[in-house]
Amino acid sequence: MVYPWANLDSVPCLCRTIERLADAGFDVDVFTRFDAAHVPPRFRTRGVRLFAPWNRDRRPGFAKRWSDETYATWLLTRRHLTRRYRCVIGVDPAGLNHADVMNQWVRTSLVYYSLELLLSDEIRSPGHHWLKRRELEASRRASLVIIQDEHRGRLLTTDNHLQAERFAYVPNAPSGPARRRRHDRWHRQFNLAGDARVALHAGSIDAWTGIEDIVRSVQHWPAKWVLVIHTREAAENSPVIQRLRQLAPSGRVHFSLTPVPRDEYDELIDAADAGIVMYVPVEGSAYAQENVRTIGLSSGKVAYYLRAGLPVVVNDASSLGAFVREHRCGEVVQRAADLREAVERLDAHEAVYSANALTTFRERLDFDQSIAPVIERIRKLKPDAQHREAPWWKLKSWMTSLVRPRPVGTTRPAVH
Numbered sequence: 001m002v003y004p005w006a007n008l009d010s011v012p013c014l015c016r017t018i019e020r021l022a023d024a025g026f027d028v029d030v031f032t033r034f035d036a037a038h039v040p041p042r043f044r045t046r047g048v049r050l051f052a053p054w055n056r057d058r059r060p061g062f063a064k065r066w067s068d069e070t071y072a073t074w075l076l077t078r079r080h081l082t083r084r085y086r087c088v089i090g091v092d093p094a095g096l097n098h099a100d101v102m103n104q105w106v107r108t109s110l111v112y113y114s115l116e117l118l119l120s121d122e123i124r125s126p127g128h129h130w131l132k133r134r135e136l137e138a139s140r141r142a143s144l145v146i147i148q149d150e151h152r153g154r155l156l157t158t159d160n161h162l163q164a165e166r167f168a169y170v171p172n173a174p175s176g177p178a179r180r181r182r183h184d185r186w187h188r189q190f191n192l193a194g195d196a197r198v199a200l201h202a203g204s205i206d207a208w209t210g211i212e213d214i215v216r217s218v219q220h221w222p223a224k225w226v227l228v229i230h231t232r233e234a235a236e237n238s239p240v241i242q243r244l245r246q247l248a249p250s251g252r253v254h255f256s257l258t259p260v261p262r263d264e265y266d267e268l269i270d271a272a273d274a275g276i277v278m279y280v281p282v283e284g285s286a287y288a289q290e291n292v293r294t295i296g297l298s299s300g301k302v303a304y305y306l307r308a309g310l311p312v313v314v315n316d317a318s319s320l321g322a323f324v325r326e327h328r329c330g331e332v333v334q335r336a337a338d339l340r341e342a343v344e345r346l347d348a349h350e351a352v353y354s355a356n357a358l359t360t361f362r363e364r365l366d367f368d369q370s371i372a373p374v375i376e377r378i379r380k381l382k383p384d385a386q387h388r389e390a391p392w393w394k395l396k397s398w399m400t401s402l403v404r405p406r407p408v409g410t411t412r413p414a415v416h
Contacts, residue, residue, distance in 0.1 A: 001089040001113075002072075002099040004054055006033045009041040009262050010203070010232040011115070012174040012300050013148075014091065016367055017374075020175075022047040024375050026086065029079055031072055031098075034058075037233040039259045051075055073102045080106040087111050087143070087381050093118045093135040100138035109381040112142040115172065115298060117152060117291040119159050128286045136160050143381055146374060148172050148298040151319065155294060168377060170370045173303035178361040180309030180354055185271035186228050190254045195224055199313070199343065200272035202230045203301045205240050208288040210278040210315065212247060213336035219249040220340040222347070227276070230256040230268055266308070274346050275305030278336065279318035294319050297365060306361040311353035313342045327360040329353055 001018060008014060008030070021028050022045040033054040034040050041050065052058050053072035063071050076088070087109040090099025096112050103110055123129055139145065139160045145167045147153045153167045186198045199221075205211045211229070218227045235241050235257045244253070260268065269275075279295050282288040295318045297303075302320065305312050312330035314320040321332045330353055331342035346353065 001028065001091065002031045002095045002102065003091045004031070004033055004095055004098055006035040006038040006040075007232060008032050009039045010259070010300075011172070012262075012303065013115075013170055013172040013367060014113070015041060015043070015262060016175045017113075017170070017371060018048055019043060019045045020368075020371050020375060021378070024379070026378075027083065029076075029085075031075070031102075037235075037259075039261050042261060042263075069098065069101055072098060073105055076102045077105045080108070084108070087378060089113050090138070092116050093131050096138045096142075097131065097134040100134070100141065109143045110138065110141050111378070111381075112139050112145045114145060114147045114152075114156060116287050117155055117159075117294075118286055119155065119290055122289045123286055124284060125286070142166065144168060144374075144377055146170055149296040151294050151296050152298060155290065168374045169297075170374055171297035171303060171365045171367060172300045173297070173361070173365040173367045174300075174307060175367045176307070178307045178309065178358040180358065181270050183267045183270040185267050186254070186256075187271070189256070190226075190228070192226065193224075197222075197225045197274075197347075198228055198272045199225060199274045199276050200228050200230065200269065200305075200310075201276045202268065202304070203232050205229065205231060205235065205238070205244070206288075208280050208282050208285070208292055210280040210336055211240070211244065214276060214278060214339065215244050215247045215253055217336045217339045218252045220337075221252070221343050222340070225343050226251075227253045228256060228272065229253065232259055234258060265304070269304050269308045269310065272305075272308075272310055273350075274330075274343070275301065275310045275312045276339070277302055277305070277312055277320065278315045279320065280315070281317060292318055296320075296323070303361065303365045306357040306365060309354045309358045311346050311350060311357060313339060313346070327356055327364070329356040329360045 003014065018028050018030060027047045030050050031053055032050060034052050053075055054068050056064055059071060085106060085108045088099045088103045089111040090096030091113045092115055100110060118132055118135060120132055123132055139162060145162060147156060147167060147169060148171050149169055153169065157164050186192060201214060241255065241257065277299060279292040281293055299320065302312060306329060312324060314324050314332055316332050316334050324330045324332050331345055333339060333342050
């Protein structure tokens with residue numbers, strides 16, 4: 001799997017896909033990136049190995065001057081020589097581009113895992129135009145395309161002219177049973193009153209989350225309600241956080257700015273009483289227009305909230321509005337200024353909304369049920385029919401004379 005960003009641990013469907021593939025008997029090599037702002041992923045499942053071709057300080061000396069693409073391709077090809085890959089999975093347009101370039105040397109099956117939609121009529125910059133062209137070319141070579149739901153799938157099939165039968169649908173959700181299990185983490189961490197109620201905003205704090213308007217609205221909420229903002233990356237010195245601190249009413253907004261490992265994330269969710277989720281389209285943005293309007297089952301934070309039995313408050317600017325109304329698992333607002341009335345209604349209907357949240361997760365967001373047929377489709381993939389003509393064999397004598405590539409992390413003791 002090729003995921004060239006450092007926030008892998010915060011993407012539930014990817015982490016769980018990796019673990020389920022390993023549980024199914026596959027060896028899984030993950031090509032990713034590490035940085036100080038994010039928690040590095042940890043996999044207890046045997047057979048998962050992490051490589052960081054985009055971190056030059058982790059490379060052997062002879063490869064420190066190579067380009068990222070060259071080193072990633074060398075790692076992939078060297079691994080392929082010892083045990084053949086069933087497929088190479090590229091995540092999102094950039095990850096797919098890397099995977100496609102790397103796969104030119106090994107010529108195995110290509111899989112596209114789409115989380116973010118980059119649509120042709122919303123692109124303005126030359127860089128995004130180039131990336132879209134590469135996505136178009138590579139996605140047409142993909143034997144399998146994984147996306148979260150049929151609505152997002154239709155957008156991608158139309159834009160990239162792909163056949164719908166190549167698609168599989170997996171929600172961006174954690175695995176495990178839906179349950180309501182209360183925790184007092186936020187009350188202890190922020191010394192909250194015993195009867196205080198916590199609304200949680202977890203994840204990104206970019207403009208498309210409407211976070212400034214949410215913070216402004218808190219002063220009008222019922223007195224016992226507070227807002228906790230938990231970021232997915234270290235953000236203590238972020239200009240956005242400094243701005244939010246200025247806007248926040250005293251004692252009503254609390255900041256949790258240190259990300260936690262995935263296996264500790266559940267208690268953060270369990271310690272809340274409701275989840276706040278707003279998707280605000282940003283005109284001119286490549287990823288924050290239709291990608292957020294048709295967010296559908298790709299919202300990981302909504303999946304976490306519903307699995308924990310938390311009622312959610314969403315805005316009507318995205319497809320989540322219709323989703324929440326249909327399943328009666330929370331409140332829908334037109335704008336952040338309406339949050340006060342929504343929070344009051346949560347108090348009045350908490351038991352019903354919580355029960356519906358659990359039911360909604362079981363019926364619509366069950367990751368384990370969705371991933372099982374995808375794993376079977378991956379099991380049936382075969383290397384490209386032209387793999388004997390692939391150029392990787394020309395490098396075999398050269399590569400075998402070089403040192404063996406070492407993973408930067410592994411389910412066994414890591415070798416750094």
